[in-house]
Amino acid sequence: MNDQLQLKDLDKVVIRFSGDSGDGMQLTGNQFTSSAAHHGNDVVTLPDFPAEIRAPAGTIAGISGFQLQFGNQRVNTPGDFPDVLIAMNPASLRANIKDLRPAGFAIVDLDAFDERGIKKAGYADGVNPLDPEHTLGKKVIAAPITSQTMAALESLDMPKKDKERCKNFFTLGVLYFLYDTSPDLTLNWINVKFAKKPLVAEANTKALHEGMIYARNSGLFQSQYRVGSAKLRPGTYKSLTGNEATGLGLVAAAERAGLKLFLGSYPITPATTILEEVAAHKDFDVKALQMEDEIAGICCAIGAAWAGNLAATNTSGPGIALKGEAMGLAMILELPLVIVNVQRGGPSTGLPTKTEQSDLMQAMYGRNGESPIPVIAAKSPAHCFDMAIEASRLALKYMTPVILLTDGYLGNGAEAFRIPDVNELPDLTVKFRTNPEGYQSYARDPKTNARQWVKPGTPGLANRIGGLEKDKLTGAVSHDPENHDHMVRARREKVEGIANDIADLEIIGDQKGGDILIIGWGSTYGAINNKVNRYRAAGKSVSQAHFTHIFPFPKNTLEVLKKFKKIVVAEMNLGQLNSLLRAEYAIDTIPLTKIQGKPFTEDEIEVVVDKLL
Amino acid sequence: MNDQLQLKDLDKVVIRFSGDSGDGMQLTGNQFTSSAAHHGNDVVTLPDFPAEIRAPAGTIAGISGFQLQFGNQRVNTPGDFPDVLIAMNPASLRANIKDLRPAGFAIVDLDAFDERGIKKAGYADGVNPLDPEHTLGKKVIAAPITSQTMAALESLDMPKKDKERCKNFFTLGVLYFLYDTSPDLTLNWINVKFAKKPLVAEANTKALHEGMIYARNSGLFQSQYRVGSAKLRPGTYKSLTGNEATGLGLVAAAERAGLKLFLGSYPITPATTILEEVAAHKDFDVKALQMEDEIAGICCAIGAAWAGNLAATNTSGPGIALKGEAMGLAMILELPLVIVNVQRGGPSTGLPTKTEQSDLMQAMYGRNGESPIPVIAAKSPAHCFDMAIEASRLALKYMTPVILLTDGYLGNGAEAFRIPDVNELPDLTVKFRTNPEGYQSYARDPKTNARQWVKPGTPGLANRIGGLEKDKLTGAVSHDPENHDHMVRARREKVEGIANDIADLEIIGDQKGGDILIIGWGSTYGAINNKVNRYRAAGKSVSQAHFTHIFPFPKNTLEVLKKFKKIVVAEMNLGQLNSLLRAEYAIDTIPLTKIQGKPFTEDEIEVVVDKLL
Amino acid sequence: MNAESQFTKKDFVPTGEVKWCAGCGDFSILAQVQKVLSETGKSPESFAFISGIGCSSRFPYYMNCYGLHGIHGRALAIATGAKVANPALEVWVAMGDGDGLAIGGNHFVHAVRRNVGIKGILMDNRIYGLTKGQFSPTSFRGQKTKTAPMGTVEDPLDPISLSLSLGGTFVARTQDRDPKHMAEIFRRAHEHEGFAMMQVLQNCVIFNDGAFDDWCTKGKEEHTIKLVHGEKMIFGMENEKCIIRQGFSPKVALVAEVDANNIVIHDEFAADPGLAGFLAQLNGTHGLPMAYGIFRQIKAPAYEAEYRRQNDEAVAKKGPGNLQKLLNSGETWTVS
Amino acid sequence: MNAESQFTKKDFVPTGEVKWCAGCGDFSILAQVQKVLSETGKSPESFAFISGIGCSSRFPYYMNCYGLHGIHGRALAIATGAKVANPALEVWVAMGDGDGLAIGGNHFVHAVRRNVGIKGILMDNRIYGLTKGQFSPTSFRGQKTKTAPMGTVEDPLDPISLSLSLGGTFVARTQDRDPKHMAEIFRRAHEHEGFAMMQVLQNCVIFNDGAFDDWCTKGKEEHTIKLVHGEKMIFGMENEKCIIRQGFSPKVALVAEVDANNIVIHDEFAADPGLAGFLAQLNGTHGLPMAYGIFRQIKAPAYEAEYRRQNDEAVAKKGPGNLQKLLNSGETWTVS
């Protein structure tokens, strides 16, 4: 132990890892995350994948990033700007240095800063990227990570390339030391992972240890930091990405409903990992079909819903655009169906690997005719689990498709998920109609307005349904004008009635009202919450209300809105929820919009809100 | 001339023809329309096709209808309720009698009221449909049309079936006599049409004459009526359906732009006849491609737009649902493209042969991401011609897809179209970029914000564009967050800027404001206008404003809205324009909605508006 | 088939009117399906009829079974989901040539390729009926419709060749005016495990009347041939013509003029796909007759069965999924 | 080809980086296209490259021509419009096996059937590259990916058979590791008038590395055969093997053991489709070698040419369209 190093306490830290696709940044980030979580920190993470599979090594296009925030309290987001930047090559430094907090520091692999590397990063000839001019005066710690790793592994009989690969564990070691975090979890992971390649295990273990030692002894670092453990709700936790959580939520919902899960899908970034998660659970007899396109994906799900499964389909914005016609069919058939949209940057192909909230209007209206479908949204990665269950609950109870909106930020981002006791999850048990007596396929339950679900094959209940308008009771095709008018309104009323079955809109802050209410939905929850907390700590009357249910809105929405002098609606789009609120309540609101592939930073909220205070 | 018959003057008359698909009701209606128009009346028509191609003869499902209104002033609509009902069989009487005005009368073919016919119509055994109980006390004139026709043609050497077919000309003769209209046009038509079948020509001619004579002499009719000629704008007219007008408008726009027209399409009711109209004009070197589906329809149009054609695609609601993804592509490519939606009853397959205005929200929002596309709407069949040209003008000038909304009522309905002097049509001349100097594919015109159009093949200008976000000048793929934010806003601003290039919203009525403003859009224009005129004639402060441009709204919209105490938004949906207005202007409005596959009747407007007066 | 089925055709006829045009070929297809299924001994409720949009797609309304009238072109995708979700259902799909091969072409391709256990009736009238007479992918080149006023400039798609190229395990053609033959094909399809592709030439009396007259009406013997397993391919009014092989393609010859050994013998069950591909050329063009019958039927695992097998294996290996265990798995930590 | 082309490969290379993974087979396809087109004598601006979405669909960005990077699966539909709108453009489409055969399968089917004048390169790596390694319609049965953890339960689609069943007028297969052969196929496609379907076996080093090694790397001679017009179908390290006919399907035999007359001779231009269909079985399965080359090329009118012919005829008959005349036509009346 180098006694010269100061030990400093910190509330939270944001680290960004950046390197080539091949540098293992995702792995490194995930390992650090697990260790910090075990240490008792709250951690939220976000990978930043390159748009190309593996663009030329060393270029900016080829950078793969991973950011995490860990703290001694709820951190809510992976953080706006990094306190620490790990840059494995010049391109990574160049692309990220502007984001580094002025008080922060970067750690770079000096060995990668050779002429070739510098050129690949697009610096002009003769430039030294480490010159303050290029580091914007920020602190950069240049450590010869590759050569130190090689030196550490000198004694091992391995190809040079393989040794070089260990540099990410060396880097991890540096960080474990710096943040006083135990490496045990990672050491254990290495042993399990490379059980069949003991040499690799040994090399990685060694690199990790040497990294810790190097951090202590190299003299490059003046301080060691400690982030205390967070006061989380007691329980057992694991780290889940939003997409894993959505997939597991669907599996859980099916179990709780006593149904088989059916997912009809087609791969698309950033939604594919939901399909992959579900497909992994064949022991639950799930059917996860990769179909020929998105239309087939939803259509087979409709067929499965009709046949009696808990059916779902998942995609991203362009896929929803293709599913619109079939969504209308599911709606008019009044079959349960969960439709997940992991939103990404649009329009069109847009920015597929970036996040955005610009598919809300599409969710509301992207179908022909009056085609009301409930829309709900998850607010954090772990919350995706709850919302997948909630979507299933509404779908099954009200015999309707339900749209669940998440986004790339939630889908790829991870946070601590408190593992629930299965018996405490909602009971979604379904009763199929089996009694032929007096059955009419569009007769509605007086409470929910839902029609009944009949499994094809059930004796005595054979019936035929379709996409044409149908008689309000028998379900037979009807061209009667009044019946059509009735049915159009009945379908909407059914969905609007869900307002009676969902939680009230909660005010986080001044329960009796106040100056400013910041409204949001979906993945911006954490960003807004952090800022609102800061305002409130500073004694400002700024409150938050965050929609998880958007269509229908919670019953008390207008009541809440009326309590505040000014209402700011913050979204990663051009004001879509804002439009919905105005249309519904004819009230004036102030939109706060950002379309940059990432959630609001606290500063960005400040710019708008400060002026209103 | 039977001198006993009184001659009465009428302002306008509504006639509904109803019979089996095979009875030639469409033909009969169209002939009467032409003759009335020649006579100087204003005429508006609307066919009502059965949902099945040819459901069993004699059944209600198999009825084919055709309604027309003619008058000595602008009639605006085919009329709410018929003054005269022509019912060729019991099913037609049964289905339509309730609509007949109490003061009106029905003419039925008595010969069709045999036991079999009555049974097919679904009357209970032993019922006489002509009993007042079943005619709701309305006046029914039972003429043995078939047997009279047969008798008239006795001398001709023709199969019985063919003779029977002439009964619609007999009926037409009755009407020509009753409404004192010259049969010459029809006689001429018969001669041209059956030039190669002189016997058929003779039979039809004879039937027509006999019908006239029968009407005069049979004693069944007490009066003859005369509807004076309307004061229409001078000019040469022809009768056009909305779909014909749209097709011709596209052909005209291409000519005026100096471009070739390309229509990529897939058949769907009620939009197919636009494709058929355009396909008929190969002498204009139009390309009208019937593709494998709607997606291919719009995609080939995008390819053609890129290659330098005036490109268009047409469909109805379910087809738009399929085209959403490609519409987003056209939008981000910033290519001109006219997208026509002939709306029909939704949701899903819905009521394909009925009309509705429920695809407005889909037009606005049916795509992923922020994907602004101008939306305009035609208000009458002939107006479709102008709006097809307007859609083309906006598309070409602003390099954007444009959505033109019409509906089944407009598409199938017909009215007098004043044939324009081609040179007075808007000049849409396009300048392609050919100069390579300094070309940047997404540089914008400072006035219109449009980028320039380059025809592939042009030397020196090779460039590559796509659906990924692009640099604001070069058009190269860009993942830069600020650039994305800029582009998302720039695309919206371009479209919003169109507000400066369209006519102001016009007040029909109290220019300085007043009690009530009834707002509408699309095909309800005539129905609302008729009612507003009646209110105004009665001295009520009721005015009308009708949107032809919906996105963006005309610049003066808020100004207009503010002038009125109460604003009623009348639509054939659940309040879609209403939502858009509220979202944009945060004002309170009163929705008037109807979803019954037909426009408002005057009564239906009255019910809501009277209460507000 | 069950000789003593407790059901009659009437059990398969729902109340409500059939709304096709008088004389439409769809009636006769419907009648045979009702008849054949009533003979299987299975209850009407054991069958699911799924369709898209088109005249032909009204089919489910006319069967007293479970029915889903979907959206244009998507019946096979919907049916795939229903079949995988509940393999016990016997799933039939009725589709038009537009519905199944134009907008629905992709689902057709992949359903055949995957060998999903669906009985697919392609009611091929070579026209769009419901939308009033536009050309379809099976319309012959040059056919005039309002959307192709000077005639189409496209060659028709042959669903038999297409299905065979995708490894179709049951590929057959029949026609609306031969009830007995239709019934036989439907029966065989009922018994088949994977995807059964049945093209039925169907006369649309309104928009394409007579399109198949050469092969369906008087004198048809001269231009048609029935494929019968194990038999020599002989046809003609007097059985005077036969099919022989010339190069790699079929050729018509006179029985009297060829060595009997050269006459092609049909083998429905041939393991290798060569014969069926060869016979697919017998589609009434290029001077060759129109062949009716089963071009090929082979045993191959149905998609839903293979899916089930994997799930069963997974359960056998890991035990039936336990939700609490699943949630608890992976790297966890405890906060107290 | 133009022996004295004024262009070089460099003229076809735009500025900007190529962003495929190091070692990706797409590079070599790109290089050959650039080379072949530079030899045609046509300017880079005469070519339009259109694509959908996928690694392969980035192709247009890497050609110094006009390029349109569309949406997933729709390239052929977009290209059809561009070609019909401007037949003078030489239109090339680059598509992946997912892009062209999964989501884009229907447009593939109909573009081939219509014989649109498009050169279609199917860059077939039997995997979804861009979305990181899910199975595609050409993945072999049993292939394990994250979406099929126990292996797919689908048979692969063979684009050669599929195209032939649709009457494809140019159907060829080549591979990324044989630049000379690729160049030859591209050259021939350039000269072809209708739709040129070129399957290029392409190695995805990241997600499906080695998928084609049997047929592309050392020892491949044992399992591959080149189709050469007019030549006997002989292959093997020492040219010891050949293809003969057994029944209606191909069979591998030893040259030494068969009568030389029984060895199948390739005919690219055979008018009847039998031979090509027969040869399509040579796709590396069932003990048969993988065949490279042109399975079939026939002369047939391209879709856009036929469309143009009709329009020309209409103009010839009615005179060039006159808008005023058109508007004035029909039944009119005058109000004064």
Ligand SMILES: Cc1ncc(C[n+]2csc(CCOP(=O)(O)OP(=O)(O)O)c2C)c(N)n1
């Ligand atoms: C998405 C969509 N596109 C188009 C239509 C219109 N449409 C209905 S049926 C049909 C084709 C009918 O032809 P086919 O499938 O051959 O069936 P048929 O009526 O001949 O039996 C079309 C184009 C539709 N209903 N939905």
Ligand SMILES: Cc1ncc(C[n+]2csc(CCOP(=O)(O)OP(=O)(O)O)c2C)c(N)n1
């Ligand atoms: C509508 C839509 N669905 C899905 C995707 C996601 N996606 C992009 S490329 C691709 C498949 C890539 O595979 P392939 O076409 O074989 O091309 P490769 O990357 O292998 O060259 C998919 C599913 C998309 N971009 N758009």
Ligand code: SF4
């Ligand atoms: S239109 Fe043709 S296919 Fe449709 S019901 Fe009538 S006859 Fe049959």
Ligand code: SF4
């Ligand atoms: S992922 Fe595969 S196909 Fe895509 S660029 Fe990399 S190697 Fe090529």
Ligand SMILES: [Mg+2]
């Ligand atoms: Mg058809």
Ligand SMILES: [Mg+2]
């Ligand atoms: Mg691929």
